[in-house]
Amino acid sequence: xxxxxxxxxxxxxxxxxxxxxxxxxxxxxxxxxxxxxxxxxxxxxxxxxxxxxxxxxxxxxxxxxxxxxxxxxxx
Amino acid sequence: xxxxxxxxxxxxxxxxxxxxxxxxxxxxxxxxxxxxxxxxxxxxxxxxxxxxxxxxxxxxxxxxxxxxxxxxxxxxxxxxxxxxxxxxxxxxxxxxxxxxxxxxxxxxxxxxxxxxxxxxxxxxxxxxxxxxxxxxxxxxxxxxxxxxxxxxxxxxxxxxxxxxxxxxxxxxxxxxxxxxxxxxxxxxx
Numbered sequence: 001x002x003x004x005x006x007x008x009x010x011x012x013x014x015x016x017x018x019x020x021x022x023x024x025x026x027x028x029x030x031x032x033x034x035x036x037x038x039x040x041x042x043x044x045x046x047x048x049x050x051x052x053x054x055x056x057x058x059x060x061x062x063x064x065x066x067x068x069x070x071x072x073x074x075x
Numbered sequence: 076x077x078x079x080x081x082x083x084x085x086x087x088x089x090x091x092x093x094x095x096x097x098x099x100x101x102x103x104x105x106x107x108x109x110x111x112x113x114x115x116x117x118x119x120x121x122x123x124x125x126x127x128x129x130x131x132x133x134x135x136x137x138x139x140x141x142x143x144x145x146x147x148x149x150x151x152x153x154x155x156x157x158x159x160x161x162x163x164x165x166x167x168x169x170x171x172x173x174x175x176x177x178x179x180x181x182x183x184x185x186x187x188x189x190x191x192x193x194x195x196x197x198x199x200x201x202x203x204x205x206x207x208x209x210x211x212x213x214x215x216x217x218x219x220x221x222x223x224x225x226x227x228x229x230x231x232x233x234x235x236x237x238x239x240x241x242x243x244x245x246x247x248x249x250x251x252x253x254x255x256x257x258x259x260x261x262x263x264x
Contacts (some may be wrong), residue, residue, distance in 0.1 A: 031264065041225055046112075047111040047114070047116075057108075
């Protein structure tokens with residue numbers, strides 16, 4: 001989940017398997033497979049994907065939280 | 076000379092740094108997210124150029140590396156002063172650039188990104204109080220609130236990145252200080 005400079009669109013396309021990108025941002029997770037994982041911080045800060053359009057930040061973050069939640073990682 | 080962060084992606088690395096040096100900035104109301112895009116556009120290709128000099132397309136000269144690293148230093152200071160990027164994030168990004176510069180074999184002793192300079196900045200924030208708290212809370216981190224775990228994780232990030240630079244440090248006292256942190260780091264999330 002996230003963009004990288006230089007070729008952000010290309011990187012996001014790889015992460016999404018070539019499909020449309022639904023969300024981008026940053027997540028900080030602690031733990032391991034043994035201990036389990038803790039979601040510490042999540043944001044829609046991606047640098048490129050949303051830019052300054054604050055109206056999109058909340059819905060994008062919710063998508064991220066839901067996606068991690070399906071993996072048992074909660075923020 | 077304001078522009079959209081997306082426009083930077085179409086520029087070459089040289090053009091991006093020229094944009095900044097010519098006074099290029101985002102619009103005054105740009106927040107953290109677009110400014111993160113600027114930092115990524117300027118510094119991440121520079122890290123790549125330093126790490127993989129033979130395989131890169133732009134083939135920057137040593138003088139260009141020196142100038143561009145000075146610009147990166149300006150950008151980090153600009154954002155930190157305006158609270159558009161946290162001190163922790165700026166420091167971790169400085170460490171990553173310092174690591175890339177050290178590994179490149181390029182000698183720039185006056186650069187803001189020498190291992191010694193950047194690790195001294197880390198030493199300034201890894202205080203004895205912070206280490207004492209980490210020693211106390213590290214072993215029980217799974218019982219803590221997220222904000223406390225995140226604080227411990229940030230400390231671990233700084234220690235790990237500084238530790239990677241130990242062999243590049245000319246200052247033996249700094250190297251010994253960083254080495255002394257590793258025991259604490261081992262119990263952090």
